[in-house]
Amino acid sequence: MSEPRAFSTACHRSLTRRGASFLAVSPACRQAFVVAFAGYGLAGPAVFFLLVLFLLPVVGVFFIALTDWQLGAGSFSFVFLANYREAFADPTFRASLANTAVYVLIVVPGTLFGGLTVALLIESGKSCRSFYRAIHFLPFMATVTAMAIVWEALLHPTIGLVNQIFAAVGLSTANWLRNENTVVPVLGTIGIWQNLGYAMVLFLAGLKSIPRDLYDAADVDGADLWIDRLRTVTLPLLGPVSMFVVIVVALRALECFDAVKVLTQGGPGNASEVLLYTLYRESFEYLRTGYGAALAVIFLAMVGILTLINALVMDRKVHYQ
Amino acid sequence: MSAATSVNRLSLLAGILRHVVLLVTGALILVPFLWMISLSIKAPGEIFHASFSFWPVQFYGIENYKKALTETPLLRYMGNGLMVCGLILALQILLCAPCAYALAKLRFFGRDLIFGLVLAGLILPHQVLSLPLFIFGYKLAILNTYSALILPYVVSPFGIFLLRQFFKTIPDDVVHAARLDGLSEFAIVWKVMVPMALPALIAFAIFSVVGHWNDLFWPLIAVRDLSLMPPPLGILVFKNEEAGSDYGPLMAASTLVVLPLTIAFLAAQRWFVEGLTGGAVKQ
Amino acid sequence: MASVLIESITKAYGLTPVLRSVSLSIADGEFLTLLGPSGCGKSTLLRILAGLEVQDAGSVSIGERVVDGVRPKRRDIAMVFQSYALYPHMSVASNIALPLRMRRLSALQRLPLLGRLLPRTTQIAADIGVEVSRTAKSLGIGQLLSRKPGQLSGGQRQRVAVGRAMVRHPAVFLMDEPLSNLDAKLRVQLRAEIKELHQRLGVTFIYVTHDQAEAMTLSDRVAVMLDGELLQVAPPQSIYSDPDNRRVAEFIGSPKINLLDGVMRERGLIDVAGSTLPIEADALAGTPLSLGIRPEALYLAEHAGQGVLTGSVRMVEHMGSDLFVHLDLAGIDQPLIARLLAERAPHIAPGQTLHVGARPDRILLFTRDGRRLRREADAVRRYVAPLREAAG
Numbered sequence: 004m005s006e007p008r009a010f011s012t013a014c015h016r017s018l019t020r021r022g023a024s025f026l027a028v029s030p031a032c033r034q035a036f037v038v039a040f041a042g043y044g045l046a047g048p049a050v051f052f053l054l055v056l057f058l059l060p061v062v063g064v065f066f067i068a069l070t071d072w073q074l075g076a077g078s079f080s081f082v083f084l085a086n087y088r089e090a091f092a093d094p095t096f097r098a099s100l101a102n103t104a105v106y107v108l109i110v111v112p113g114t115l116f117g118g119l120t121v122a123l124l125i126e127s128g129k130s131c132r133s134f135y136r137a138i139h140f141l142p143f144m145a146t147v148t149a150m151a152i153v154w155e156a157l158l159h160p161t162i163g164l165v166n167q168i169f170a171a172v173g174l175s176t177a178n179w180l181r182n183e184n185t186v187v188p189v190l191g192t193i194g195i196w197q198n199l200g201y202a203m204v205l206f207l208a209g210l211k212s213i214p215r216d217l218y219d220a221a222d223v224d225g226a227d228l229w230i231d232r233l234r235t236v237t238l239p240l241l242g243p244v245s246m247f248v249v250i251v252v253a254l255r256a257l258e259c260f261d262a263v264k265v266l267t268q269g270g271p272g273n274a275s276e277v278l279l280y281t282l283y284r285e286s287f288e289y290l291r292t293g294y295g296a297a298l299a300v301i302f303l304a305m306v307g308i309l310t311l312i313n314a315l316v317m318d319r320k321v322h323y324q
Numbered sequence: 325m326s327a328a329t330s331v332n333r334l335s336l337l338a339g340i341l342r343h344v345v346l347l348v349t350g351a352l353i354l355v356p357f358l359w360m361i362s363l364s365i366k367a368p369g370e371i372f373h374a375s376f377s378f379w380p381v382q383f384y385g386i387e388n389y390k391k392a393l394t395e396t397p398l399l400r401y402m403g404n405g406l407m408v409c410g411l412i413l414a415l416q417i418l419l420c421a422p423c424a425y426a427l428a429k430l431r432f433f434g435r436d437l438i439f440g441l442v443l444a445g446l447i448l449p450h451q452v453l454s455l456p457l458f459i460f461g462y463k464l465a466i467l468n469t470y471s472a473l474i475l476p477y478v479v480s481p482f483g484i485f486l487l488r489q490f491f492k493t494i495p496d497d498v499v500h501a502a503r504l505d506g507l508s509e510f511a512i513v514w515k516v517m518v519p520m521a522l523p524a525l526i527a528f529a530i531f532s533v534v535g536h537w538n539d540l541f542w543p544l545i546a547v548r549d550l551s552l553m554p555p556p557l558g559i560l561v562f563k564n565e566e567a568g569s570d571y572g573p574l575m576a577a578s579t580l581v582v583l584p585l586t587i588a589f590l591a592a593q594r595w596f597v598e599g600l601t602g603g604a605v606k607q
Numbered sequence: 608m609a610s611v612l613i614e615s616i617t618k619a620y621g622l623t624p625v626l627r628s629v630s631l632s633i634a635d636g637e638f639l640t641l642l643g644p645s646g647c648g649k650s651t652l653l654r655i656l657a658g659l660e661v662q663d664a665g666s667v668s669i670g671e672r673v674v675d676g677v678r679p680k681r682r683d684i685a686m687v688f689q690s691y692a693l694y695p696h697m698s699v700a701s702n703i704a705l706p707l708r709m710r711r712l713s714a715l716q717r718l719p720l721l722g723r724l725l726p727r728t729t730q731i732a733a734d735i736g737v738e739v740s741r742t743a744k745s746l747g748i749g750q751l752l753s754r755k756p757g758q759l760s761g762g763q764r765q766r767v768a769v770g771r772a773m774v775r776h777p778a779v780f781l782m783d784e785p786l787s788n789l790d791a792k793l794r795v796q797l798r799a800e801i802k803e804l805h806q807r808l809g810v811t812f813i814y815v816t817h818d819q820a821e822a823m824t825l826s827d828r829v830a831v832m833l834d835g836e837l838l839q840v841a842p843p844q845s846i847y848s849d850p851d852n853r854r855v856a857e858f859i860g861s862p863k864i865n866l867l868d869g870v871m872r873e874r875g876l877i878d879v880a881g882s883t884l885p886i887e888a889d890a891l892a893g894t895p896l897s898l899g900i901r902p903e904a905l906y907l908a909e910h911a912g913q914g915v916l917t918g919s920v921r922m923v924e925h926m927g928s929d930l931f932v933h934l935d936l937a938g939i940d941q942p943l944i945a946r947l948l949a950e951r952a953p954h955i956a957p958g959q960t961l962h963v964g965a966r967p968d969r970i971l972l973f974t975r976d977g978r979r980l981r982r983e984a985d986a987v988r989r990y991v992a993p994l995r996e997a998a999g
């Protein structure tokens with residue numbers, strides 16, 4: 004906010020110095036106008052699309068959520084909070100919320116500990132670093148839709164590799180994706196598989212930023228066993244990164260859609276109905292536009308809360324360095 | 325000296341343990357990829373005859389890949405993906421770079437407001453916007469066209485943010501010198517700033533292309549014609565047609581969809597890691 | 608309390624040698640400074656002493672005990688790092704307490720929560736607390752114990768780092784450029800505090816710096832290192848006025864010592880820059896030599912003549928009480944720099960012709976390969992007398 008003020012005072016000062024003649028604009032002032040003009044010209048197109056493609060739709064979604072609009076219907080009426088009330092009373096949406104929560108609670112800790120462990124192991128030695136990093140990062144960038152189809156083959160009740168191995172070592176097999184007790188944990192496992200490399204890379208960056216001097220100081224101070232080094236230096240200094248990983252992985256888990264769409268379509272029953280899948284189905288399959296918009300608002304609120312926590316925590320951790 | 329040798333032996337042991345654990349976790353991570361390739365070269369009979377072996381008894385790869393390419397317009401899908409990703413990226417850079425420059429280096433009234441808009445766009449999950457954008461596309465009568473796939477993404481808040489952060493690190497004197505040399509603001513963006521910001525631009529390009537090549541949610545909503553579908557949607561349709569029975573060609577198709585990015589990733593690992601996570605770290 | 612003996616330490620990183628057979632003996636309670644430009648190997652030597660790095664060859668003893676292969680914590684040393692290396696997530700009190708906790712509490716006792724239930728943990732922790740606050744008070748940071756390092760100023764962090772080092776009474780203090788991250792004023796203040804600390808504790812200090820002023824003011828002896836070699840180990844005054852070696856003479860002193868090429872004329876006289884200067888050291892007539900003349904050893908002469916150099920003034924730098932006058936001498940590229948008292952030389956202007964003389968006893972002579980050439984009597988005092996003493 005200081006910039007515009009600086010701009011106007013500079014103009015003001017030069018105007019008064021020149022006897023407040025509005026026609027005789029000072030060169031400094033003209034320069035400021037030229038720059039501002041260029042600013043609008045350069046930012047203009049992007050701002051236009053930001054308004055049309057982002058701001059307008061967000062406002063729109065809040066507005067539509069207050070109506071009973073069904074796409075294709077000519078008219079609609081305001082129902083205010085009825086869509087939200089309906090959502091929280093709807094067993095499908097409740098199941099969806101609960102499943103999403105379980106999914107997030109599986110994916111976040113699994114990814115966090117998996118990613119941290121792999122990162123610590125990779126960083127603890129010098130050889131093959133980029134090889135291991137590449138392998139573990141691969142699922143993160145592979146097309147989820149295609150890989151979900153592969154997972155379906157792996158989890159196939161009769162010919163899937165998973166059941167073959169389980170049977171071979173004497174564990175009980177299951178129809179993983181058609182059993183309501185196993186479907187969310189299995190989706191969670193796929194989620195961990197997919198995001199572990201992402202967490203690993205963030206942790207590797209975090210580990211790199213720990214000053215070497217601290218490990219030397221720990222050596223001299225007597226904290227020279229690996230467990231002591233971990234407790235005295237590594238883990239505390241990874242604190243902020245870990246918090247960040249928790250949030251971004253939670254956000255990604257909240258946006259789980261592709262695997263559900265490919266593998267389970269929310270089934271069996273409502274057992275794998277997740278937030279974004281419900282949103283998709285209500286909005287675009289059942290065309291319940293007003294209701295779908297309300298779900299979108301709820302989804303946005305959850306993302307907003309996580310982002311807010313992230314911002315607050317990041318702020319608080321600044322004193323670390 | 326015995327203390328030193330025992331320490332050496334211990335660190336040798338720890339080194340071996342490190343490799344063992346990482347090879348095991350790495351293998352677990354790779355299982356789906358390997359199984360995908362394995363099934364894509366096996367005959368239907370062998371697939372349904374449960375076995376652990378990676379390599380097929382009878383090499384059926386040619387048949388499977390031929391079927392994947394002929395029974396579905398897979399090449400068309402991939403062409404669509406390439407075109408859509410390319411156009412999105414080009415338009416994003418075209419729109420974002422000047423805006424990022426204005427936000428980083430110019431002073432004008434409302435600049436902070438615009439930056440606030442960018443930040444808000446940055447944290448918005450795109451799925452929230454899908455419903456209004458769908459209605460928007462419906463009103464413009466562009467649903468089920470390439471425009472529907474491209475238009476919602478022509479401006480990227482992340483792109484603006486990333487480039488702005490990078491432009492901020494370029495000294496103001498560079499801009500002043502360029503102005504003294506007679507370059508217009510427009511020329512400064514394209515002839516001075518963008519070339520200097522190449523690393524950020526590459527990182528953003530990878531972020532953008534990977535994201536849109538892999539996206540399923542929006543194409544599912546926006547297009548219905550097979551001839552318009554990008555790879556993820558195409559392969560989903562293929563899977564639903566096959567009803568999951570004919571794994572060989574399906575796996576061959578999956579392999580072909582995953583392959584281009586994987587090769588690019590292995591060739592430019594550092595850039596990919598930076599592009600896909602660098603933004604997250606900076607947020 | 609311990610002496611430190613360094614014997615023929617060699618170290619290379621890959622093919623780049625960092626230390627070339629460095630030997631040094633440090634007395635118990637001595638304050639020794641390793642002085643050299645960055646990259647000369649002084650920090651590596653210190654890290655080898657600490658056990659943070661392993662030498663390729665040679666041996667280190669601390670207090671009569673060979674410590675090669677001994678872990679840092681068992682060497683009875685403490686170290687203060689250039690970056691202070693304070694643990695950012697711990698309070699000042701925990702930072703200072705850590706070395707004691709790691710030594711006095713077992714791994715089980717150090718567990719969070721559970722450790723407190725074990726016998727004696729509380730008692731030991733309380734004792735540690737007492738020692739920590741005593742140490743902190745003695746350094747004037749008693750009121751900061753509950754703060755985190757991020758909330759402290761540079762000087763305060765430095766004191767915490769010193770506190771963490773001294774709390775367990777090590778026999779040897781290692782300091783790696785501990786003042787280089789501070790501003791000039793604070794550096795002078797803390798320099799005095801470190802000196803005081805050394806006098807109070809009476810233990811051996813080994814101090815690494817690239818700052819001559821620190822080395823000169825703090826040390827009992829200074830060890831000058833260049834390119835991985837120890838060039839001279841001597842008290843500060845001798846390092847400055849009686850260097851063994853042309854490289855030492857060049858490295859110490861600001862502005863740099865003037866070096867002029869000359870040829871011996873006869874006993875007590877040398878030809879240099881078109882003039883003849885009287886000198887005290889001796890060499891065969893016709894021997895080419897280097898003369899080192901410190902800027903303050905030059906004085907203004909009335910007119911040209913024997914023992915006087917004549918040149919034209921290139922530039923005058925006013926430094927307050929002193930003037931640095933840069934003189935162009937005939938046939939010599941490098942200007943001769945003279946440090947003159949400002950009040951004695953009121954109006955010197957560029958272009959002016961100036962005569963300067965040099966005191967014979969302040970002219971240092973070096974052979975062309977850099978070795979110092981001493982007056983016979985000095986050489987005897989320096990090299991022969993100690994041998995006699997040792998013998999008898």
